[in-house]
Amino acid sequence: MDPIIVTGAALVEAALLDDTLVPPDPPPNLEPGETRDLRQRMARFSPPETHSHRRAAVDAAAAELTVYPFAAAARDRSAAILGATDDARFDAIERLGLAVPVEVVALALGVPEPDLVGVRHDVRSIAEVIGRQQRSSPASDHATARLLQRFGGDTPAGVATVSLLYQTHDATAALFGSHLLARRRDEARRSAVAATIRCATAATMIGSTAIPRGATVSVDLDSTGFEFGVGPHACPGRAIAERIVAGMLDAIDAVDFELCVDDVEWQPDGRPRTLPMTRVGERS
Ligand code: HEM
Numbered sequence: 001m002d003p004i005i006v007t008g009a010a011l012v013e014a015a016l017l018d019d020t021l022v023p024p025d026p027p028p029n030l031e032p033g034e035t036r037d038l039r040q041r042m043a044r045f046s047p048p049e050t051h052s053h054r055r056a057a058v059d060a061a062a063a064e065l066t067v068y069p070f071a072a073a074a075r076d077r078s079a080a081i082l083g084a085t086d087d088a089r090f091d092a093i094e095r096l097g098l099a100v101p102v103e104v105v106a107l108a109l110g111v112p113e114p115d116l117v118g119v120r121h122d123v124r125s126i127a128e129v130i131g132r133q134q135r136s137s138p139a140s141d142h143a144t145a146r147l148l149q150r151f152g153g154d155t156p157a158g159v160a161t162v163s164l165l166y167q168t169h170d171a172t173a174a175l176f177g178s179h180l181l182a183r184r185r186d187e188a189r190r191s192a193v194a195a196t197i198r199c200a201t202a203a204t205m206i207g208s209t210a211i212p213r214g215a216t217v218s219v220d221l222d223s224t225g226f227e228f229g230v231g232p233h234a235c236p237g238r239a240i241a242e243r244i245v246a247g248m249l250d251a252i253d254a255v256d257f258e259l260c261v262d263d264v265e266w267q268p269d270g271r272p273r274t275l276p277m278t279r280v281g282e283r284s
Pocket residue numbers: 016043044045055058101105163164165167168171172173175192193196197221226227228229230232233234235236237238240241
């Protein structure tokens with residue numbers, strides 16, 4: 001059955017505040033194992049019964065980080081990557097977007113510099129499975145186990161901290177990309193996140209639309225101004241993400257690279273998959 005699409009700010013807010021609409025069960029790509037168990041214990045995917053205490057652990061983990069200088073750290077790390085790049089052309093999403101935010105959050109969590117790349121690879125491994133629906137594997141299960149072991153073990157605090165890194169990975173790359181693209185094209189920025197999915201545990205009404213029990217609902221975050229969600233699951237990392245992206249954009253502004261809009265590869269939802277940058281003056 002196709003998902004029921006909920007759009008318009010008032011209806012989106014109603015859907016995300018409706019307790020009968022809960023995050024979806026794990027998809028079939030998640031085989032039993034550590035990666036699946038982690039997803040099942042994340043606030044992000046928890047129904048109301050378990051969400052509030054898991055969310056409290058996430059808020060506590062995020063609160064520990066607020067004094068960290070995210071913008072300066074993201075600017076410096078981006079500048080170092082840009083300074084070290086010999087290529088005339090590179091993909092800003094891969095080289096910066098999927099690297100700098102996770103590394104900066106890991107730094108804020110106290111990860112030592114030599115371990116950053118390993119942590120980033122582990123976070124990517126779980127993001128590909130939990131977020132992008134690739135098959136779980138021994139590699140993603142080992143990545144999960146290593147991350148939990150590093151950040152407090154298999155405890156609510158450990159899961160909350162790994163959740164922060166997981167949520168940082170793809171969403172902050174998308175936020176960075178959406179800013180870069182909008183600035184280059186001189187147009188309004190598109191929301192970094194298109195939609196969030198809920199499943200109806202009981203029949204409910206959203207405005208005048210009847211949602212039957214068991215239906216899947218796609219809640220439109222694109223055109224409604226709720227890029228960071230709303231209600232109990234609203235993003236607790238917003239301020240951190242915005243500071244990181246501001247620092248990354250500062251670093252881009254300071255170098256002679258330019259986005260090649262004509263060469264962007266697109267995803268089916270119209271968002272960029274790659275953002276190729278070339279050194280100014282070296283475009284063929
Ligand atoms: C440092 C970066 C980030 C961190 C640490 C972070 C953390 C989180 C966490 C832990 C949740 C789950 C909250 C819960 O279910 O109670 C969440 C939800 C969410 N985040 Fe973030 N996030 C980050 C970046 C972003 C960015 C850049 C965006 C989009 C621009 C975003 C959009 C959202 C949305 C829409 C939700 C709600 C999902 C839903 O209701 O289903 N996040 N975030």
